[in-house]
Amino acid sequence: xxxxxxxxxxxxxIFGIDVRVIQEVIKxxxxxxxPDAPNFIEGxxxxxxxxxxxxxxxxxxxxxxxxxxxxxxxxxxxFGEGNKIGLVVDKVLxxxxxxxxxxxxxxxxxxxxxxxxxIGTIERDKQKISIIDIMPIFYSSNGSFxxxxxxxxxxxxxxxxxxxxxxxxEKLEKINFPFNNLTKEGVIKYISKIANIKGxxxxxxxxxxxxxxxxxxxxNEERTCFFENKPDMYLIDEIIExxxxxxxxxxxxWVLGNPTGEDARSIAIIFxxxxxxxxxxxxxxxxxxxxxxxxxxxxxxxxxxLKNIPSSLxxxxxxxxxxxxxxxxxxxxxxxxxxxxxxPKFSPSNIDIIYAPNFILKNFDKISLLMNNFYKALxxxxxxxxxxxxxxxxxxxxxxxYYIKNRLVFIxx
Amino acid sequence: MRIDFIDPFLDATEEIIREILNIEPKRGEMExxxxxxxxxxxxxxxxxxxxxxRMLINFDxxxxxxxxxxxxxxxHTLDSEMGQATIGELGNMITGRAITKLYERGFHFNLTPPSxxxxxxxxxxxxxxxTLSVPYELEYGKLExxxxxxxxx
Amino acid sequence: xxxxxxxxxxxxxxxLKPDGxxxxxxxxxxxxxxxxxxxxxLASESYNIIDTATDGEEGVRKYKELYPKVDLVTxxxxxxKKDGLQVLKEIxxxxxxxxxxxISAIGKQDFVKEALLLGAKNYIVKPxxxxxVLERIKKVLM
Numbered sequence: 001x002x003x004x005x006x007x008x009x010x011x012x013x014i015f016g017i018d019v020r021v022i023q024e025v026i027k028x029x030x031x032x033x034x035p036d037a038p039n040f041i042e043g044x045x046x047x048x049x050x051x052x053x054x055x056x057x058x059x060x061x062x063x064x065x066x067x068x069x070x071x072x073x074x075x076x077x078x079f080g081e082g083n084k085i086g087l088v089v090d091k092v093l094x095x096x097x098x099x100x101x102x103x104x105x106x107x108x109x110x111x112x113x114x115x116x117x118x119i120g121t122i123e124r125d126k127q128k129i130s131i132i133d134i135m136p137i138f139y140s141s142n143g144s145f146x147x148x149x150x151x152x153x154x155x156x157x158x159x160x161x162x163x164x165x166x167x168x169x170e171k172l173e174k175i176n177f178p179f180n181n182l183t184k185e186g187v188i189k190y191i192s193k194i195a196n197i198k199g200x201x202x203x204x205x206x207x208x209x210x211x212x213x214x215x216x217x218x219x220n221e222e223r224t225c226f227f228e229n230k231p232d233m234y235l236i237d238e239i240i241e242x243x244x245x246x247x248x249x250x251x252x253x254w255v256l257g258n259p260t261g262e263d264a265r266s267i268a269i270i271f272x273x274x275x276x277x278x279x280x281x282x283x284x285x286x287x288x289x290x291x292x293x294x295x296x297x298x299x300x301x302x303x304x305x306l307k308n309i310p311s312s313l314x315x316x317x318x319x320x321x322x323x324x325x326x327x328x329x330x331x332x333x334x335x336x337x338x339x340x341x342x343x344p345k346f347s348p349s350n351i352d353i354i355y356a357p358n359f360i361l362k363n364f365d366k367i368s369l370l371m372n373n374f375y376k377a378l379x380x381x382x383x384x385x386x387x388x389x390x391x392x393x394x395x396x397x398x399x400x401x402y403y404i405k406n407r408l409v410f411i412x413x
Numbered sequence: 414m415r416i417d418f419i420d421p422f423l424d425a426t427e428e429i430i431r432e433i434l435n436i437e438p439k440r441g442e443m444e445x446x447x448x449x450x451x452x453x454x455x456x457x458x459x460x461x462x463x464x465x466x467r468m469l470i471n472f473d474x475x476x477x478x479x480x481x482x483x484x485x486x487x488x489h490t491l492d493s494e495m496g497q498a499t500i501g502e503l504g505n506m507i508t509g510r511a512i513t514k515l516y517e518r519g520f521h522f523n524l525t526p527p528s529x530x531x532x533x534x535x536x537x538x539x540x541x542x543x544t545l546s547v548p549y550e551l552e553y554g555k556l557e558x559x560x561x562x563x564x565x566x
Numbered sequence: 567x568x569x570x571x572x573x574x575x576x577x578x579x580x581x582l583k584p585d586g587x588x589x590x591x592x593x594x595x596x597x598x599x600x601x602x603x604x605x606x607x608l609a610s611e612s613y614n615i616i617d618t619a620t621d622g623e624e625g626v627r628k629y630k631e632l633y634p635k636v637d638l639v640t641x642x643x644x645x646x647k648k649d650g651l652q653v654l655k656e657i658x659x660x661x662x663x664x665x666x667x668x669i670s671a672i673g674k675q676d677f678v679k680e681a682l683l684l685g686a687k688n689y690i691v692k693p694x695x696x697x698x699v700l701e702r703i704k705k706v707l708m
Binding site: 429432433485494498499501502505506509510512513516521523524525526 | 597599670691
Binding site for chain 1: 414415416417419420443444445446447543545
């Protein structure tokens, strides 16, 4: 039987979606954010009076896509019965016809979630196109639309049984989570936030050991890869985009908590994805251990550390060196390694974005000094991004709380 | 404080101490301070150029006396002209070595002639300039190097 | 025989000219310590420290007053009042044949180059090493 698909680009791969569910293709515009929504939800748009939720298919399928491309497109899917979804994709290509008989099954056994939804592949002009089975992504086997629950107002009060709480406590103690710095309410809030982000229930989170070994629960200052905490990077990208749009003469970032520089370097790369920026970029990478900082200077990276960056882009950002890859000089030049400890007087000034995941936690004994340093450092409208953990308990009252990309950000007004 | 600035001073201090006194200095924990105190004797060297500020090295009495003795081949008191000239010269050499290293990294600095301060717990503040304080333990006593640098943008 | 051999083999102090008179050195340095250290090194090889100056202006004045007796000048770059390179310029302007060695704690390539371009004959970086100082001075005087 002849079928027709609309082909799209996600990173370097081409996928196809059955045209029968596609209503139209539009450019992403005027997206309204929803606080506390799972991270695969971009927000909602108003299309000629209709409210349609936007879903980032890359996040939904939990594949390791590099999600920093600009100028996305939205495919409006219409499943009938009033169920519509906007799918955010990188690029829309064209409509192709194919015969069922052309479909080749997937060759390799893939562990990634996306493989569950691929019917098979076809070839056109020497390119491989993976055909997505769109219905099971959004509908359960008994025909109910899966994501309706995320578009209703969330109940912020979460209740868990004593039993469940003890299970959580046990799991946290096993991984040396700084459990004792959080109140019981704080723990519950933290776990439910993660459940929300993942689009799962609390019970599912507790059962899943893999989740406990992810960055949500790691307070390690060591990052081994670039873009290891992708949601944070996308958030920073969003903020950078507005600063670039403002045509600010200079953009200054203060990054704390990762002495060897992977966070700062990932952020420097974000600027370079833009290709041409007229602002002067300065990234200060601070930490309070001099020797650890030193070890990050001119660091050489093995290929495995760059696994979150598409290979087509590695050439653009890195150079070969004796023990692997180093960041290209023009990019590295934007970063300055700096010794800093919370103190009553000195902090950088003129800062637009402070990224300090878990730094507050690590310097808990000097928290008021540190928050003063942060407050003084920021420009008006400057933003402070802390770790998820630090968002839960109220460490700071002077900043205003905002949601950007469904993440809590502190803003100095 | 940028570690590109810190490194050269620490390396210079450790090298000169080794070359002159033939002993190994042990570095302690560094911190940012708003005020330093000079317990017995200190040498001040100004920094100019790409960044301005100064370097202040404090010595306790015992270490200063030993340094003077080794460098001169004979003893002089901390109050004597020769004793102070010696400590001043040590400050000059350490800063000069640091500046040479900074130059090799692409930073252009210069230094001023040294000043020596002898006192009992004199307190000094650098208004508005970040000061990094790094203590060292030596066989003969303690020294502390305080680097205050502000980049001239 | 032995005594004659000893006499012949005894090394001529480096500070003496072929005619037996000592070379005259003018030391310009604000550090009392360096003046003493240099004097000790030079005196040990019979160089004559004709005079010392603790600042640049005094140094230029003394060179002019003592002219043409000064065979070599040691000059520190970092001094109060007048900058060492400025002093160098003034001495060379006064006496094109002047032999000046820079002694400094700073070993920056650009300083060294500039000093040599302005007319300095050599450059010694502190801390002072007896062999190094004597070797450089001997080279310049040859």
